[in-house]
């Protein structure tokens with residue numbers, strides 16, 4: 190007759206957990222934010238067809254079983270032409286320095302030209318962590334384009350390659366498994382149910398900025414910064430007053446449009462997105478305010494929450 194195992198007063202061994210920062214870096218428009226959203230399963234980081242959409246780090250957290258992956262979406266690795274772009278590049282390089290795993294995202298549709306690859310080489314040199322490469326947009330790229338990148342990467346980037354489409358999800362599960370297995374051992378850094386660490390105000394302002402990228406053209410999306418001024422949650426609908434800062438007075442007129450039509454459309458579309466995100470009714474009050482040449486002004490940038498690296502730091506030039 191089988192015997193019961195002897196009773197033991199030893200506590201069962203605790204499960205070993207793995208946790209770490211996975212930093213998504215790459216050129217502007219490579220699909221980093223789309224990939225972050227795909228990995229997390231939520232529209233956390235704003236996505237548009239225009240380059241330089243992401244301006245600050247966005248954290249997305251995925252806890253599965255005994256693993257916690259903290260993804261850091263970053264601004265694109267760009268050529269710097271003003272103080273604000275120094276802050277953007279600084280944010281990307283800072284997140285890169287904090288990585289336990291680097292996830293380099295490549296847009297296969299573009300050629301691996303010297304202009305395209307210079308910043309990537311630089312980032313790879315800075316990286317202190319294992320690198321995984323997501324060759325993105327394979328839903329649209331052809332074999333030749335993918336092979337051109339595979340050849341270039343083989344000579345320049347010491348990391349495993351994964352062909353993915355952040356847009357339709359193909360290859361993303363395999364990529365996730367590979368990144369998971371590269372995580373260091375350690376305790377969870379966030380509660381298991383958390384998917385984000387940024388405040389709700391940040392996401393709300395980002396949704397307005399995303400809509401500005403969709404509805405306006407030329408320099409306008411790049412001249413506008415949104416910041417929540419007031420957020421009254423106890424009210425029904427939730428009252429949100431948002432400052433929409435423009436660089437020049439003349440841009441105020443463009444933003445508002447003929448008889449206010451443009452800003453009304455912006456307000457309506459943004460409100461719909463915010464209501465979907467919060468799952469609550471919202472009254473959105475947009476205030477367009479000039480903040481002269483904020484992209485070039487250290488004090489304004491600091492007031493808006495951006496950190497500009499010091500002038501003498503060659504990595505940011």
Ligand SMILES: Nc1nc2c(ncn2[C@@H]2O[C@H](COP(=O)(O)OP(=O)(O)OP(=O)(O)O)[C@@H](O)[C@H]2O)c(=O)[nH]1
Pocket residue numbers: 215216217218219220221222223224235236237238239240241242243244263264265266325326327328329353354355356357
């Ligand atoms: N066809 C295709 N398009 C994609 C894919 N991933 C992203 N895109 C598109 O590429 C564009 C840029 O995507 P984003 O996710 O905003 O790119 P990003 O790297 O975050 O860009 P920045 O924030 O500007 O650095 C958008 O129009 C996306 O819809 C993909 O796998 N396939």
Ligand SMILES: [Mg+2]
Pocket residue numbers: 221222223234235236242243263264
């Ligand atoms: Mg982005």
